[in-house]
Amino acid sequence: MIQDDYPTLDGRPLSPESLMMSYGYDPHLSEGAVKPPIFQTSTFVFRSAEEGKAFFEIAMGERPRGAEPMGLIYSRLNNPNLEILEDRLTLWDRAEACAVFSSGMSAIATTLLYLLNPGDVVVHSEPLYGGTDYLIKRILPRFGIGHAGFRANGQADDIQTALAQPEVAERVALIFVETPANPTNALVDIGACVAAARTLSTPTKRVRVAVDNTFLGPLFQHPLQMGADLVLYSATKFIGGHSDLIAGACLGPADLIDGIKGMRLMLGTMADAHTSWLLLRSLETLKVRMEAQAAGACRIARFLAHHAKVEWVYYPGLLEPSDAGYDIFKKQCLSTGSMVTFNVRAMEGSDGEAEAFRFLNALRLFHLAVSLGGTESLAEHPYTMTHADVALEDRLAMGITPKMVRLSIGLENPDDLIADLEQALRSV
Ligand SMILES: *Cc1c(COP(=O)(O)O)cnc(C)c1O
Secondary structure (H helix, E strand, O other), rough: OOOOOOEHHEEEEEHHHHHOOOOOOOOOHHHOOOOOOOOOOOOOOOHHHHHHHHHHHHHHOOOOOOOOOOOOOOOOOHHHHHHHHHHHHHHHOOEEEEEEEHHHHHHHHHHHHHHHOOEEEEEEEEOOHHHHHHHHHHHHHHOOOOOEEOOOOOOOOHHHHHHOOOHHHHEEEEEEEOOOOOOOOOOOOOOHHHHHHHHOOOOOOOOOEOOOOOOOOOOOOOOHHHOOOOEEOOOOOOOOOHHHOOEEEEEOOHHHHHHHHHHHHOOOEEOOOHHHHHHHHOOOOHHHHEEEEEHHHHHHHHHOOOOEEEEEEOOOHHHOOOOOOOOHHHHHOOOOEEEEEEEOOOOOOOHHHHHHHHHHHHHOOOOOOOOOOOEEEEEEEOOOOOOOOOOOOHHHHOOOHHHHHHEEEOOOOOOHHHHHHHHHHHHO
């Protein structure tokens, strides 16, 4: 469900970037401080026993939520920094509600544990972030939850083929999609997944669609507006944007997010006050950062595409109308993003790892590190690093090979970054 009653100025709806400095915070409740203070406290004082009782009744759903504001109780349940952050994050995706977590993985794990029961099946796109892949394929099966994958950038009916497998159609409870996929930038048609979920839903069982929107969101892709039920983020990446915190988020309709927050309360996977405060700082510059990073990445992708030592570049901005993913890109992405993955050209008889490592070791401005979306540019080797957990045959089937390098483009001058790539490619 899409929220549409955000603040206006003389009838003009205000853009999210205009609201990132003010929405959801009243300075006069905090001595006039223009920025929210960090509410570094575990618990909150009640004015009376009656008030404490009432707050708990609202928190436990025994009194209608919304009629009265839920008072502050304990920082595993709510905290001013967490609540202001959640309100502001809803603006970009026009979501009804948001829950922020201690990491992207805790956002995904808490959401899946809330949505799934023994006997259910998750149908998911591939490749997935390494941690999500491990959770779905190795941990959830211990709780009787099955899985079936379909290839991103595949044929339009791949999802139907996955759903048609024995026992999948009757048992599927969730379609989990990551698009663009980490690390290959392969795309999945969110609208097609929503249509498939609707077809399989019955009056007693709703098949949900959840989208990991870490690579393009919340600026450049809006899955909720395409009919997805939930959108998930590793807020460690672009939303945090400075490589100095770990956090995650899940957004969607208020009833679902309420349930997910109930699970979060019991697992203790919420973000703390300091992390929430850092994320509020980050949200103020999210749009300018993401736009500048994407502009730099476009130039770098074009430079790599014309380099003799580069065999292939995976970047949505280089898709041609005949390529898999082109139509999906046109339909659902608002930018080409700032993740550029490429294969180095390997010598005859080499799998490419030695060449990729020589390149990575020669970089001087790029840092050799996993993670992405920060102000500084990073380079890593998915085959032996972020995706080392993925079963070998799956890695190879998805094109995650030893010659692949993944770049996250930051805010440095693109000409300086190109100079660094140029000198490092000389050593390949
Ligand atoms: C990093 C990442 C995650 C996991 O997030 P953490 O904040 O590291 O727990 C999930 N999905 C994608 C696409 C990611 O890049």
